[in-house]
Amino acid sequence: MQPARCLRLARxxxxxxxxARCINTQPSDNSSKPGPRTTSFGFRxxxxxxxxxxxKNVFDSVASSYDLMNDASSLGVHRLWKDTFVSTLRPxxxxxxxxIDVAGGTGDIALxxxxxxREKYADRETTVEVVxxxxxMLKEGFRRFKKTMYHNTPxxxxxxxxxxxxxxxxxxxxxxxxxxIAFGIRxxxxxxxxxxxAYRVLKPGGTFACLEFSRVNNPLFSLxxxxxxxxxxxxxxxxxxxxxxxxxxxxxxxxxxxxQPEFANMIRDAGFxxxxxxxxxxxxxxWGGIACIHTAxxx
Amino acid sequence: xxxxxxxxxxxxxxxxxxxxxxxxxALARSVLHLPTPHAEPLSxxxxxxxxxxxxxxxxxxxxxWLDDGVxxxxxxxxxxxxxxxxxxxxxxxxxxxxxxxxxxFALLAAPESGIPPIDPVPALKHAARIADEACYVSGxxxxxxxxxTKRATLTGIYSAAELHQLTSPQTAHSFLDSLLSTxxxxxxxxxxxxxxxxxxxxxxxxxxxxxxxx
Numbered sequence: 171m172q173p174a175r176c177l178r179l180a181r182x183x184x185x186x187x188x189x190a191r192c193i194n195t196q197p198s199d200n201s202s203k204p205g206p207r208t209t210s211f212g213f214r215x216x217x218x219x220x221x222x223x224x225x226k227n228v229f230d231s232v233a234s235s236y237d238l239m240n241d242a243s244s245l246g247v248h249r250l251w252k253d254t255f256v257s258t259l260r261p262x263x264x265x266x267x268x269x270i271d272v273a274g275g276t277g278d279i280a281l282x283x284x285x286x287x288r289e290k291y292a293d294r295e296t297t298v299e300v301v302x303x304x305x306x307m308l309k310e311g312f313r314r315f316k317k318t319m320y321h322n323t324p325x326x327x328x329x330x331x332x333x334x335x336x337x338x339x340x341x342x343x344x345x346x347x348x349x350x351i352a353f354g355i356r357x358x359x360x361x362x363x364x365x366x367x368a369y370r371v372l373k374p375g376g377t378f379a380c381l382e383f384s385r386v387n388n389p390l391f392s393l394x395x396x397x398x399x400x401x402x403x404x405x406x407x408x409x410x411x412x413x414x415x416x417x418x419x420x421x422x423x424x425x426x427x428x429x430q431p432e433f434a435n436m437i438r439d440a441g442f443x444x445x446x447x448x449x450x451x452x453x454x455x456x457w458g459g460i461a462c463i464h465t466a467x468x469x
Numbered sequence: 470x471x472x473x474x475x476x477x478x479x480x481x482x483x484x485x486x487x488x489x490x491x492x493x494x495a496l497a498r499s500v501l502h503l504p505t506p507h508a509e510p511l512s513x514x515x516x517x518x519x520x521x522x523x524x525x526x527x528x529x530x531x532x533x534w535l536d537d538g539v540x541x542x543x544x545x546x547x548x549x550x551x552x553x554x555x556x557x558x559x560x561x562x563x564x565x566x567x568x569x570x571x572x573x574f575a576l577l578a579a580p581e582s583g584i585p586p587i588d589p590v591p592a593l594k595h596a597a598r599i600a601d602e603a604c605y606v607s608g609x610x611x612x613x614x615x616x617x618t619k620r621a622t623l624t625g626i627y628s629a630a631e632l633h634q635l636t637s638p639q640t641a642h643s644f645l646d647s648l649l650s651t652x653x654x655x656x657x658x659x660x661x662x663x664x665x666x667x668x669x670x671x672x673x674x675x676x677x678x679x680x681x682x683x
Contacts, residue, residue: 258522264513348514375500375511377518438474445475445519445529465518467511469478469500 209359212422221359222332226304228416229275229357233306235411236276242410243403243417251461252278252352255381258454258463259348262287266295267347270371272333272364273354274300275307277314277326279381283350284320299346300328301336334363336371344373352381356427365440372468378442384455384462385429391458399424430455430462442466475519479533490569491531491576496520524576531573535595538562539602553649555603556627560634560641567638593624596631600624622652 207218280298287293320326358364386392407417434452444466445451454463482499489495497510520526577591600623626648634641
């Protein structure tokens with residue numbers, strides 16, 4: 171049974187099938203090993219140059235069924251989180267904003283920002299530039315925007331670029347009022363680099379907002395959550411998307427992401443100013459910390 | 470906290486309270502007073518990102534102002550000797566923003582969920598902290614029950630003086646003095662009553678013992 175399944179996976183995803191291995195709960199110690207710089211890819215440690223292509227493979231393979239799987243694995247809750255995320259930012263309340271939505275391939279956040287500004291504040295001048303490293307995801311987003319009134323307007327544009335090195339010619343310094351990144355920063359090879367780029371492109375007084383899976387602090391809830399995510403999500407990935415490995419990666423990468431205070435520190439290290447290190451200050455926990463909104467300002 | 474904490478901006482916003490009140494505008498303008506000032510105030514989104522949404526941002530500012538008030542009792546020149554000086558210094562700290570205080574206290578007392586209709590806890594905490602700080606700066610050594618009674622008395626006195634200050638700022642300081650002197654009179658009378666009753670008790674105990682009952 172096992173070899174047959176591996177074979178099928180290997181056929182479907184020649185470069186990702188290696189992930190289908192069991193979970194290694196002992197993260198290896200990077201510092202003790204000489205050799206190339208490494209980073210985490212789920213629970214595996216991989217050379218830094220490799221992570222980008224590995225992540226790209228994951229998202230290439232999930233792009234078409236991405237929204238379906240998000241709905242299935244979070245039982246639709248990711249929509250609520252994204253709604254909360256955007257309504258916290260209140261785009262358009264005090265005049266139009268120039269926004270950049272990084273890792274926003276399918277346009278979830280961009281569409282919400284534009285809708286919020288239009289419906290609440292009759293603002294049709296807010297613009298969103300969607301940036302993603304993955305062309306497949308951007309294509310999904312573009313297709314989706316064709317169904318809306320924003321298609322072919324200056325309000326929306328799509329760019330293929332790496333969050334860690336946004337080309338300075340296209341994304342100039344001190345340009346944007348709002349930088350959003352939802353469920354994306356986790357997949358960057360180097361989070362500090364991505365934060366530095368965010369700091370660079372934001373105007374002074376601009377807001378950085380990040381929606382990301384985070385650490386559940388209640389031990390009982392955390393136990394149930396772990397059970398659910400390590401058994402149900404890869405299983406649903408198999409059934410609905412025919413792709414267990416990619417979803418195993420998603421679950422593992424969530425566990426490897428730094429907890430709230432640590433990430434808040436990383437944000438400050440990039441030069442941002444944040445609120446106090448408590449829930450409701452530098453970050454806001456959603457659903458007990460399953461997801462978390464980090465906000466910061468370039469002062 | 471690190472240099473990149475919002476605390477720095479809150480400190481800059483405090484002097485703006487007398488002009489702009491405890492508002493998001495005061496917070497937004499804090500960046501105009503940085504060493505390298507911004508050209509324009511912070512955007513609404515940025516204020517929410519740093520200090521909280523809507524009225525939460527105002528609450529953050531009020532709390533920072535209250536914290537600063539407690540600090541001012543410690544650092545005010547010529548203070549550090551008596552409870553009286555400390556409380557006077559705290560009342561003086563209120564003076565520049567007196568016009569905005571009722572609204573600020575109302576906001577603190579307004580609960581987030583709507584139940585109960587008025588939340589008295591922040592007001593009590595506010596006065597209790599000031600009483601405790603006054604005891605601390607005066608080097609109060611009282612122990613056990615008197616530790617509590619002293620702080621409870623001062624909490625009551627300060628609350629009354631502050632309420633008085635809201636309606637009649639000129640007479641607040643003399644009112645505080647009169648309350649403090651009344652309380653010392655009450656204190657000493659209570660002490661005397663205690664002493665006297667202990668004499669009575671002991672003499673009765675002696676009488677009973679001499680009768681051979683015990």
